[in-house]
Amino acid sequence: MKIYFLPKDKVKLLVESVLDEFQVFGAKAKEMKFEFGKIDTAAELRLDYNTTILPPVKTFFPNDEKILEFKPNGQTTSVHENSKKVLFGVHPCDIHAIEMMDNIFSTPPEDKHYLERRKDSIIIGINCNTPCSDKILCYDKGTYKADSGFDLMFWDNGESYLVEVVTSLGNFLASKFSYFFNFFTEYSGDFHEFKSEYHKRQDFVFEKKLTRKISELPEAMRQSYESELWHEVGAKCLSCGSCNIVCPTCYCFDVKDVVDIDLAGGHRCRNWDSCQNLDFACVGSGENFREKSSQRNRHRVFKKEVYLPQNKGYSGCVGCGRCNTACIAGISLIDIYNNVFSEEV
Amino acid sequence: MKPKLAMFSFTSCEGCQLQILNLEDELLSILNAVEIVNFREAIDEKAQDYDIAFVEGSITTPEEIEEVKDIRSKAKLVVAIGACACLGGVNAMKNFFPLDFVRNEVYKEKASCFPTLPVQRVGDVIKVDYEMHGCPITKKEFLHVTKSLLLGIPLKQIHYSICTECKTAGNVCLFDKGETCIGAITRGGCDAICPTFGDGCEGCRGFVDEPNFEGMIQVLADRGLTKPEIKNKFTYFNGLDVIETINDKIEEFVK
Ligand code: SF4
Ligand code: SF4
Ligand code: SF4
Ligand code: SF4
Numbered sequence: 001m002k003i004y005f006l007p008k009d010k011v012k013l014l015v016e017s018v019l020d021e022f023q024v025f026g027a028k029a030k031e032m033k034f035e036f037g038k039i040d041t042a043a044e045l046r047l048d049y050n051t052t053i054l055p056p057v058k059t060f061f062p063n064d065e066k067i068l069e070f071k072p073n074g075q076t077t078s079v080h081e082n083s084k085k086v087l088f089g090v091h092p093c094d095i096h097a098i099e100m101m102d103n104i105f106s107t108p109p110e111d112k113h114y115l116e117r118r119k120d121s122i123i124i125g126i127n128c129n130t131p132c133s134d135k136i137l138c139y140d141k142g143t144y145k146a147d148s149g150f151d152l153m154f155w156d157n158g159e160s161y162l163v164e165v166v167t168s169l170g171n172f173l174a175s176k177f178s179y180f181f182n183f184f185t186e187y188s189g190d191f192h193e194f195k196s197e198y199h200k201r202q203d204f205v206f207e208k209k210l211t212r213k214i215s216e217l218p219e220a221m222r223q224s225y226e227s228e229l230w231h232e233v234g235a236k237c238l239s240c241g242s243c244n245i246v247c248p249t250c251y252c253f254d255v256k257d258v259v260d261i262d263l264a265g266g267h268r269c270r271n272w273d274s275c276q277n278l279d280f281a282c283v284g285s286g287e288n289f290r291e292k293s294s295q296r297n298r299h300r301v302f303k304k305e306v307y308l309p310q311n312k313g314y315s316g317c318v319g320c321g322r323c324n325t326a327c328i329a330g331i332s333l334i335d336i337y338n339n340v341f342s343e344e345v
Numbered sequence: 346m347k348p349k350l351a352m353f354s355f356t357s358c359e360g361c362q363l364q365i366l367n368l369e370d371e372l373l374s375i376l377n378a379v380e381i382v383n384f385r386e387a388i389d390e391k392a393q394d395y396d397i398a399f400v401e402g403s404i405t406t407p408e409e410i411e412e413v414k415d416i417r418s419k420a421k422l423v424v425a426i427g428a429c430a431c432l433g434g435v436n437a438m439k440n441f442f443p444l445d446f447v448r449n450e451v452y453k454e455k456a457s458c459f460p461t462l463p464v465q466r467v468g469d470v471i472k473v474d475y476e477m478h479g480c481p482i483t484k485k486e487f488l489h490v491t492k493s494l495l496l497g498i499p500l501k502q503i504h505y506s507i508c509t510e511c512k513t514a515g516n517v518c519l520f521d522k523g524e525t526c527i528g529a530i531t532r533g534g535c536d537a538i539c540p541t542f543g544d545g546c547e548g549c550r551g552f553v554d555e556p557n558f559e560g561m562i563q564v565l566a567d568r569g570l571t572k573p574e575i576k577n578k579f580t581y582f583n584g585l586d587v588i589e590t591i592n593d594k595i596e597e598f599v600k
């Protein structure tokens with residue numbers, strides 16, 4: 001691990017140089033919000049954003065992704081994209097989400113389309129000085145900080161950033177652009193102290209939203225399976241799917257074939273799907289395993305807080321709050337979790 | 346022999362036919378695979394023999410009932426196209442007024458020469474094999490449906506909402522800008538074109554299956570919409586679907 005010192009007024013120059021060599025993805029303004037997308041000029045990139053409408057991980061899992069081409073003679077070709085990308089300025093919750101998606105898509109059978117896009121990508125994280133909204137659960141979940149899942153991490157140090165370099169890809173990038181980085185310190189001791197001071201300041205401004213510890217959630221959830229709560233949520237829910245589409249850990253997709261206009265060849269693509277759509281759990285025979293909105297809502301939350309912890313050992317929610325913000329019906333995981341906690345005997 | 350394709354137009358603005366004509370580049374390729382035998386916007390003569398009939402417009406007169414039944418008896422497949430044909434569409438507003446009043450408003454002293462009926466969807470009068478929604482239909486869906494019919498691939502109605510497409514497009518939600526939208530309960534398929542260009546969805550593609558009207562009414566009321574404003578949102582394109590229930594629901598859910 002190496003720590004560099006980067007004056008904030010040098011960031012723009014650094015971004016310009018990175019842009020000369022790599023495709024850069026990052027946060028940029030979109031009306032009064034921010035989107036995560038391809039950066040064309042250094043001035044566009046914003047490191048002071050709160051959160052992005054769609055999460056950074058979608059860079060590796062784009063919608064309407066062409067995954068296969070087929071020819072009239074029956075020949076098929078799997079389609080992959082693997083350009084080197086730099087994701088510049090990813091918040092800790094989203095870093096956790098990318099780590100989770102890496103795990104999901106690399107669990108056999110491997111998803112080559114995701115993994116190829118992900119393979120050579122460099123992730124530059126940036127810590128959050130303050131909470132990005134009041135709809136988040138990152139402080140309860142501990143995902144407001146990240147120890148891994150990034151190549152470089154930017155720490156706000158007033159007029160400068162401290163840049164923590166942890167991987168060989170990070171080293172590669174830092175040494176390539178060493179012109180911009182002044183060597184900060186060889187003593188890891190100093191940095192540890194810096195970090196603990198930084199986190200202390202975070203403790204001051206971040207607050208927990210849940211009435212109980214997150215570790216108690218899976219069991220409390222299990223107890224709530226038959227609860228009236230799901231009917232109340234189901235009655236409010238419009239089954240619009242927004243909560244899934246904006247989520248950095250929702251990985252479900254639908255696959256469809258698009259035939260060329262000459263009716264000969266064509267391609268297969270995948271589109272983001274949502275478990276809140278009526279036909280999501282509809283199978284070939286026409287049977288729908290979750291035909292009620294209450295069942296679908298329960299499933300979304302159980303998938304994240306019961307099934308994934310049980311099968312994978314981690315929660316399927318990093319607490320970024322995007323679903324809570326996106327829901328026009330006002331359905332919030334914070335309320336759901338607290339209701340689950342208060343119901344449990 | 347190439348399959349014969351026919352276009353028919355009933356009470357509508359013929360905007361859906363125009364969408365098809367607008368497919369300049371693809372139209373020539375389609376013509377390699379099919380023969381278009383009836384298309385008022387493009388060709389003059391009328392054929393009596395066709396395999397696939399695309400029917401635009403809602404049914405509003407006794408003559409139209411007879412004509413559309415005749416089309417059904419001749420065509421192997423009938424596809425209703427556009428909001429007028431699939432939902433009643435904007436025309437369905439007629440049904441919110443007494444029939445005589447509407448007729449006198451439009452035809453004045455000649456009213457008695459023009460028999461008229463309450464608006465019906467094409468599917469209310471004849472069996473329809475597929476409904477292609479939208480005001481107007483999208484070129485993309487027309488191509489998809491045509492290709493699928495020619496290849497014998499079963500067609501599946503879209504089940505996700507406009508919100509799903511709108512979020513996928515990465516749009517700032519209109520509710521965040523203090524505006525309103527009924528994309529949450531509207532059937533997807535237009536790539537959320539209205540919100541993408543800054544306007545709330547008005548529901549021209551019809552509602553998703555099992556729409557949560559109560560929840561949607563509540564959301565709009567919470568944003569300060571009045572009862573008439575909420576009613577207008579639901580009846581702009583979807584009057585026939587909600588004509589009987591909407592007033593009661595609004596009364597029940599808007600305090
Ligand atoms: S949810 Fe937490 S970690 Fe994520 S962006 Fe907001 S403040 Fe940062
Ligand atoms: S479930 Fe909601 S809070 Fe959790 S990761 Fe997904 S969008 Fe973020
Ligand atoms: S965003 Fe809200 S209304 Fe839409 S499906 Fe999710 S919970 Fe339901
Ligand atoms: S603008 Fe309309 S369609 Fe888009 S997310 Fe908001 S409610 Fe849904």
Ligand code: SF4
Nearest residue numbers: 535539546547549550
């Ligand atoms: S966004 Fe709504 S009103 Fe606009 S075209 Fe699509 S369905 Fe029709």
